[in-house]
Amino acid sequence: MTPLLEVGGLVVDFGGPRAHRAVDGVDLALAAHERLAIVGESGSGKSQLLLACVGLLAANGRASGSVRFGGRELLRPADAAPKVRGSGIGFVFQDAGGSLTPHRRIGEQLAEVALTRPGLSAADARAESLAMLERVRLPDPVSQFAKYPHELSGGMRQRVALALALVARPRILFADEPTTAIDVTVQAEVMTLIADLCEGLGMALLLVTHDLGVVAALADRVAVMYAGRVVEEGSVASLLSRPSHPYTAGLLAAVPALPDAGAGELATIAGQPPEPGTRFPGCRFEPRCTQAGEPCRSVDPPLDAMGGARVACHFPLHRGAAS
Amino acid sequence: MSGGLRIRDMAVTYRSGAGAAPVEAVQGVSFALADGEILGLVGESGCGKSTIARAILGLVPLARGTVEWQGRRIDTLPKERFRALRKELQLVFQDPNACLDPRMTIAESVAEPLRALMPEFDTGARAARARERLAEVGLTDALADRYPHQLSGGQLQRAVIARALAVDPRLVVCDEPLSALDVSIQGQIANLIGRIRRERGLACLFISHNLAIVARLSERVLVMYRGRIVESAPRDTLVASPLHPYTRLLVDSVPEADPLHARRMLERRRRASARRRDLGSPGCPFVARCPFAVDRCRTLLPPLRDFSRGHLVACHRADEWRDGLPAER
16 A cells, blocks of 8 residues: 655755754655654754755755655645645644644635635634634634634633644644643643544544653654654654663653652763764664664664664664564 | 741733723732742743733733742832842743843853852852753753854753852743753753752752653642633642542643544543633633533632642542542533
8 A cells, every 4th residue: 555645765954054954864754544653852844844844944055856745746846835725634733833824714714714624614614723723622612713813821722723734634743842832731631632533534643742641642653763764664663662772762761750759860871962963873773772782883784674664774673572 | 837938819900001991910820939949830821820920020000919938028128128139039031042142152141140149159160060050951061152142052042041040049940941942952951950959959840731740840730721720639639539620620731642532632622612611700710611600600719628638629520530530520
């Protein structure tokens, strides 16, 4: 089966005084109805990968390689990506306020996006927008329709941003840190909402997050990025319980859990993430790795298939982890 | 207790412009922090926790209540007298860029408070003290001569801690010191704060929205909701047997990278989110979200009461679940 979204050899370069390569050769595939999470820390390239797919890189950014959506190439010509936004790929970001126009009413903004679907009348677009506000569980959608973004709370704005991403009925939802700016007791509600919407609307999900708790709750499959590369990929169930890459294992151990009794130290990964533009003769994680041996300093490990999973490590913690 | 820090019935009000109704960010908060103790304060955005930090340091005026330090009222001190206290009370907050001058080297920034607060130090003594403190937080001499933009987020936060320590304070208020950092770095800084506090016998008010981190570092934890303290207990008690339904929601919401656990939590929350809303009632601040709310919760504000030695709860029904909160309906 052809995947719905297929990323091949994707490279993202930024020019200017702080020129660097943010994404350095990434291959990923997303099937219809599948939920894939890309997890990594700041500077790992995860957000730039997402933006490159939909043609939203900053002006000094350039993507090469290939991104195919339903078989169509999105990186060339330049207007291919904008065309799939809305009814092909919807997206929601961490800063929900940022995707809403401050001086226009919620209803107008939704209807405008709904109208990008072919064959919809203005009345249809309004009905569709109201229905979507109801789907994102915004209380009293009719009265919210006439409001401006600043009249809503942060949690409500995030719901409106979701409605805006979905009102043109995309086949994939791109979500970049959708719960990061929200309070922890409300995060679960937004996560259930995203899960229910994907299910109800038959959408695939490409989720970018630094939070392994969100990955555990929402995704079927996960790709871990470090310094512009995917270092491990596999099913959520196997990767989170039996990580093969030492970086994945370190990230998992660093998730702060409630102490059982007494206070132990928090687990950490030594050192710092590499600065943008750093050159690596061998493995990118080698300077921080506790498992590193001789080949790690000089030979860049390829992302090898192991069972149903992939890992880029000379000394994986587990071999042949079935996904 | 005459030493340490004592807050009594603190209220802080913000006005958001002429005619607008004042917002009570902190509404009658009382607690004490002994010398050398580390106290955690946890709550979500807008609950008033940062306002408490600012009010202790004299950066916002109190609408009501008192702040005492070493048995002496400090909230009424005039500005110039408060300055002298800066040697004893220091603040570390979330954004390192807000307290490091981009035009100064890291070592210069760390020495800066000494110039203002310890005039007996000459240039050489200031520079030496700065390097000592930087070494204490794990920053090498090479890094000390760099500028803020040449350091990573974790290194910057170490520098900010070194700057707070430059004057050898007795109390450090840490307001969300980890939330701008990556997960792999958060633990490094949390462990550093824990170690420095133990070694120096510092008192510390550690403020964060992350209960797991607060519980890891603190001996006692205060939970705030909408301007009030709703529960206060020794760390192990609070984590193992919370009595306030909001505290339990926080405990339940700590993310875990375990798919089974995470999905069960979503299922419980899916049912819970059906309830909701009715704001501005005179009763319990948590009533709109509480699965156990009854009539009196809507009309009567529950006071913070002592349930068993040092376990304080502001909940009308806490008596009914002394042995543990029941499962949600």
